[in-house]
Amino acid sequence: MQQQYAATAGAWPASRSPRIAHNEIDRNPLLDLVKIRERVSRGETIVDSTRTDKQITVLLDGLACMSTLHKDGSRQIYTFHHPGDLLVSQGMRYPNSIDHIQVQALSKSLVGLIERNDLEQAIQRRPALGQVLWRAAMVEASILRQRLITARWPALPRVAHLLCEQLTRLGVGSVVVPLNQIEVSDAVGLSVVHTNRVFKDLRQLGVLSQSRRIEVLDEKRLRELASFDGRYLDVSDILSRWELRIE
Amino acid sequence: MQQQYAATAGAWPASRSPRIAHNEIDRNPLLDLVKIRERVSRGETIVDSTRTDKQITVLLDGLACMSTLHKDGSRQIYTFHHPGDLLVSQGMRYPNSIDHIQVQALSKSLVGLIERNDLEQAIQRRPALGQVLWRAAMVEASILRQRLITARWPALPRVAHLLCEQLTRLGVGSVVVPLNQIEVSDAVGLSVVHTNRVFKDLRQLGVLSQSRRIEVLDEKRLRELASFDGRYLDVSDILSRWELRIE
DNA sequence: CGCCCCCTTGAGCCGGGTCAATTTGGGTGG
């Protein structure tokens, strides 16, 4: 687990804590509410419809994804979750739905559980917390909108864009995207075969290393290929505009 | 405008007001904050980056869509907005972004403006309001996730699904979807030409009328073609689970 | 040291895109 921490540390630029990096300041009041911590291993389901109505989950360490498993065996990955992210979504509240939405660990992870009542009381005490949750949901929507845009792009820029997004979330200095080609395929909506051909091209362009891992050699070029503008991930200006203060 | 009201009345099942149908009960505290009302005509931009940081907009009547105009002239429609919807999104907060996100009226509409300060104060007074906004953003994310799923489907079920979604939002008894084929194309991500061929097929299947408008004759069949399960639009159970009360 | 994922590559097909006309119906001014 130590290496795991190292791998996911600094998951957000300007982070302060090695584990909970993403917007730690805003989320701190949430972290205070974490009573239970659980370790989960790769592949395990962290959140699904059986759990959500009693507790809210926060990813403390590791990497996870929200996904749907379709009856035909295919998997749709909506978003990847990094430390600090709330793993809650109204979309997973429908146990009878054919498409089963869940959050799944992609590496060894550590999650924190928050009691629903505690959260409600916290919001009563600190109304700004409600705004923080609102904002977090808006960021999620923002990411989804961006994915809708890239969904229409050709395969190469589409994959490149996802890699840029993940590099940004992993934080400055990160070079290896800890995903495999299957996960990338399920996120961008390409077949594994075609995704593989895209990786081949990216390697020939000198953007990725020849290694089996996804290792970015030329981030600048990657951003150009993806027309990447990371501002949709950035919430700091919202923070300042709304002058949110917790306490 | 009177006919306009009639056309969009009852925009949500179990509505109580002819104009503000969608979740009127939850949003009432928001509506109290509306100081200014404005009429906008079809095609006009309601919200873009020049406006959002001072005011929050609510759609009181009519039909609107959130969209991005790409430099190549194409338009991506993310969601359609019905009366009662908040027309705010962090995604439109980036004036320098190449892709310009905006909310655009698709018919004559009436919007209400809420001062940012008034909203902040209201949240201070009634913390549950923050949760309502959170929930609204989660519903938006839910709609976007669903659109990501259908984005991988073949053209016919994809279009059918959008029509089902809009029928649901328009409310029981609605039969005409007040969109044209261009708007549908931009929402589902198909070319106008191919969208037109899908409509041709839907007519031959007896699902749509021969009329130029989008008039649904066989909603049951349409739902089957789309594998439609409207629960992702339904927030009522969230309401009850969280026992939200405004005042 | 062997097994199971995962990665890789080739061949052939097809849904949907693009380009280019043409039609249609509603709105408008004379």
Add this chain to the structure above:
DNA sequence: CCACCCAAATTGACCCGGCTCAAGGGGGCG
């Protein structure tokens, strides 16, 4: 009431990116 206009709807021809099917490789972990 009619001729005209224009956005939207329609249709045909052709092309291609990405999918499917199928068959190897390779390396990390038990």
